[in-house]
Amino acid sequence: MxxxxxxxxxxxxxxxxxxxxxxxxxxxxxxxxxxxxxxxxxxxxxxxxxxxxxxxxxxxxxxxxxxxxxxxxxxxxxxxxxxxxTESRLENHVYRFGSRIEFYRGVVDDYTVVRPATYATTVRVSAVRVAGKWQSATGGIRVSIPRDSGVVAPLYGDVWLVRGAPAPSKAPLNPGEFDYRRYLQYHQVYHQQFLHPDQYRKLAVAPPNLLRAVAMRAARALDGVFRDYVKAKREYALASALVLGIKDDVDQQTKQAYANTGTTHIMAVSGLQVGLLFGVVTLGVSLLPGRRGAMFRLVSALLGVSVIWSYAFLTGLSASVLRAAVMFTFVIVAQASGRQTNMFNTLAVAAFCLLCYDPYLLCDVGFQLSFLAVISIVYLQPRIVACWDAKGYFLAKQQAWQAKHVQGLWKATSWIADKIWQATALSLAAQVATFPLGLYYFHQFPLSFLLSNLIAVPISSVAVYVGLGLLLLKGLVALVGLASPALASVLDLGPRMVGMLFEALIRWFNNYIFWIGHAMPGALISGVHVTAPQAWLIFAVILVLLAFLARRHLTWLALACGLMTVFVGSRVWAARRLAPDERLVFYSIPRRSVVGFWQGAAAHIVTVDSLPLNETERTYRIVPGTIERDAQQVRYYTGWRGSPVPAIQPDSSSVVLAVWRGVQMAFVSGRLDGARKPIPVEVVVLRRNAWVKPEALAAVFGSRPTIIFDSSCKSWYVEKLRPELQIAGWQVHDLTTQGAYVRQVVRPASGN
Structure with a gap:
């Protein structure tokens, strides 16, 4: 050799x-x-x-x-x-101008995300005015505008003149919180700005990419078809998400139900939908006569590529669909070449070209999940299927002496069992490679994924075909309407019937997803914190075990055991390091006063303002930190009453004193006029724009404590009082702009 x-x-x-x-x-x-x-x-x-x-x-x-x-x-x-x-390296990047920007001109360069109270999109800057002079500039700004009456949603290609300087994107405000700043940076966006309606003006319409602008308008027009023919609100939202990738109207409860059952990919237009189209084209081509020769392969490849890219265009050329379209384009081209091709090489070519176009795609979760899932399916599904001959098992039950209807039943059963087993193998194969990423990014793993996907994916796949059929049929009726509106109104019965079937299919698989979630509430493993090195270790264990199964050599198994030992050791070390850790966390939650008392993996979360946290505040502000610490016991308290932290109101009703692990705190929400004697504390939290002066604070608390402006304080109040406190020598922390304040508790050797 x-x-x-x-x-x-x-x-x-x-x-x-x-x-x-x-x-x-x-x-x-x-x-x-x-x-x-x-x-x-x-x-x-x-x-x-x-x-x-x-x-x-x-x-x-x-x-x-x-x-x-x-x-x-x-x-x-x-x-x-x-x-x-990396745009931030450019000499004329917005970063270079800082707060000196008076005005800037930019174009809306992204989809508009519709939120309950705001519209959010990205503006690409072309020029800024500094010291009265305009100069060219570049950079992305993530802007939000209120959904007030009279405010029109931003459209791709809108050219804006904006007053004021954008602010650099904020770091995560609370422990463990999603790093939105890093997410934006991966998309070459380094600034954020909330715009009031009178702060910007639309100057013109000049889309950066005319093809994309037309595609996005086409997607919105098709969304209007679903809005007309799918009457139920939830079913319409899922229809638009399933076929067009528009998820503006999908409610949070539905998103959570799909996440809990491992079927979120159904709502994301990507590989599933493009793969279904690829399958239809492949089946159609296989039925054509004369299926040989280079010319036939060329025509079939052109047909397949045309269908896939037409669908990508009609869905607005979103990033996920483009990624899937590129992947399947290379697969089609490889098949059309007529040579023996290696699927791993084909996928590598697709990934190589995408990364050369945009290297930051490597940081995109969808990119990672898509390629890992496909690679795992290509390698593992045939091997899993080979573990059991489902078709042969049931055909073996067929005997010559049996009645014909019984033999036919066994034959049908073998076909159904084979399809179910192949679908099972596909789902298992996809989960093997994406399992570490699911733990790392989403901190959960749904054990019900197999049962959920076996039913929901086939029904949703049929729904995709029906949905596309509805759009095609409506398009034909619209063409007839150009010549004969009366005939079109009669023919419109066809789209309405298809729309009813489409709505029924969506209702079926959606109800099934919710049923699985309710029937198997314990099937979701959640709150799992895995660091990046630990995720790499899990990947390594999976690869080594696959190598062992392929080579059957004990060396690979020993290596897998060694890696597992390292992984377990890292978890144990992290737990031991965390056990003695005690800290105070003053959370940054808009308009709220919340403090956490952490001892190892246990915590008491107190809402000082005596109002319970809503589900959104708890999920996005508190829970990430509990996952990061692998918290076992987290209890929430509304107000001080009932909490294990002693709190009293001394001479002044506007002051609450609390002590925990020897750290004394004062929460001030009004005047200090009623305080009659000095109070020694280490932390003073100013709430609800407390009317205090530096000399009053010094008289009551001394100059030793740290002053915290909590998130219930208005920005004008902080801007007015903060300089005065800093000049007087106080240490000051603003939760709204600086994020949570974490104070480590150092206990004396004798304990407390």
């Missing part, structure tokens, strides 16, 4: 892995280094020399050297591409 590196059949897999490594290198350490372009040029030059040398040499050493240099060149190119794609 040749001693050369046997990578020929996986050439693009190797190159894609090198590109990914280069992107990750820049994301983690590359920003501290100089330009990568020179390194790329040097390595490419070395590769050229090595390739020329290899062509004149005999043996494999020179070829291997040239191959390794090619990998290094792609690795450096990955880092360089990421560096070039």
């Amino acid at each position: 040749s001693s050369s590196i046997q990578w020929a059949s996986y050439a693009f897999v190797r190159l894609t892995l090198a590109l990914v490594a280069g992107i990750l290198t820049y994301l983690y350490i590359g920003e501290t280094l100089l330009s990568w372009t020179g390194l790329v040029a040097a390595v490419v030059l070395l590769f050229g020399v090595a390739q020329l040398w290899a062509s004149k040499q005999r043996g494999n050493t020179a070829t291997d050297v040239a191959g390794l240099l090619a990998v290094v060149a792609v690795y450096a190119a990955g880092a360089a591409l990421t560096q070039q794609a």
Whole structure:
């Protein structure tokens, strides 16, 4: 056997892995280094020399050297591409102007997200006015505007003139909270701004991409068809999400039900819908006569690509659909080539091209889940199916002496069992690779995913076909209406009947999802905190176990056991480190006063304002921190009454004193006129714009405590009082702008 590196059949897999490594290198350490372009040029030059040398040499050493240099060149190119794609490095980025911006001009460059109280979208800046002079600029700003009467939702391509400077995106405000700032940065957006209706003006309409603008308008027009023909509100919202990817009207309860049962992918237009179209095209082509020859393969490939990209266009060219369309395009092209193709190589080519276009796609959760799921399905599904011959098992029950109807029953059962087993294998295969990411990103794993997907996916797949049929039929009726409105009104009965079937299908699988959630409430493993290194360890264990199953060598099993030991050890070490940890957390929740008393994995959360936390506040502000600490016991208290933390009101009714683990706190919500003697505390929390002056605070509490403005204080109040306190020598913390205030409790050696 040749001693050369046997990578020929996986050439693009190797190159894609090198590109990914280069992107990750820049994301983690590359920003501290100089330009990568020179390194790329040097390595490419070395590769050229090595390739020329290899062509004149005999043996494999020179070829291997040239191959390794090619990998290094792609690795450096990955880092360089990421560096070039990072807009914040540009000299005219909005970052460079800071708060000096008086006005800026920009264009709406994204979909508009409809929220209960606001519209949110992204504006790409083209120019800023600083010191009365306009100059070119670049950068993305995530803007929100109120959904007031008379306020029109922003549209892609709207050119705005905006007054005021945007603020840099905020870091997470509470422990464990979703890092929205980093999410925006991965999309080259570094600023946020809330705009009042009188703060911006629409100047013109100039879409950055005319094709995308037309596609987005087409998607909204098709959404109008679903709105007309699917009457029930929840079913209409799911119809639009299922076929068009528009999820503006999907309520939170529905989203949570799908997340809890592992079927969120049904609502996301991506690989499932594109794959269904790919399957229809493949089936249709297979039924055509004369299915041979290069010309037939070319025509079928063009047909498949046309259908997939037409669907991508009609769904507004969203990122998830584009990703799936590119993936299946490469699969179609590979099949049309007529050669023996390697599916892993085909997927690698698709990923390589997408990452060259936008290296930051690697940070997109959808990108990661899509490619991992498909790779896992390609590799594992045939192997899982081979574990049991479902069709043969039931056909073996068929005997010659049995009646014909009994033989027919066994034959039908074997066909059904085979389809169910293949669907089961597909679902299991997809979960194997995406399992670590589910724990890392979503902190949960639904054990009911198999039962949910076996029923919901087939019904939803039929619903997709029916939904597309409804759009096609409505389009035909609309064309007839151009010539004969009267005939079109008669023919409209067809779309209405299809719409009723579409609505019924959606209701069926939606009710099934909710039923699974209610019938199996304990099937959701939630609140799991996995760090990035631990997620990598889980991936490594899965890969090593797959290698063991393929090679049947005990060395792989021993390595898997070693990695599992490291994983378990990291969990135990984290738990032991957390056990003695005691801290106070003053949470940053808009218009609320909330403090947490943490001891190891247990906590008491007190809402000082005597109003219970709503589900949104608890889910997005408090729960992430509890997951991060693997909290076992978290109790919520409305007001101080009933909480284990002693609290009293001394001389003044506007002051509440509390003590926990030796840390004394004062919560001030009014004047300090009633205080008659000094009160030694370490933390003073000002609430509800408490009417206090620095000298009054010093007289009552001294100059030692830290002053905290909680989130119930107005911005004008903080801006007025904060400078006065800082000049007087106080340590000041504003929860609204600086996020939660965390105070570590240092207990004396004797305990407390």
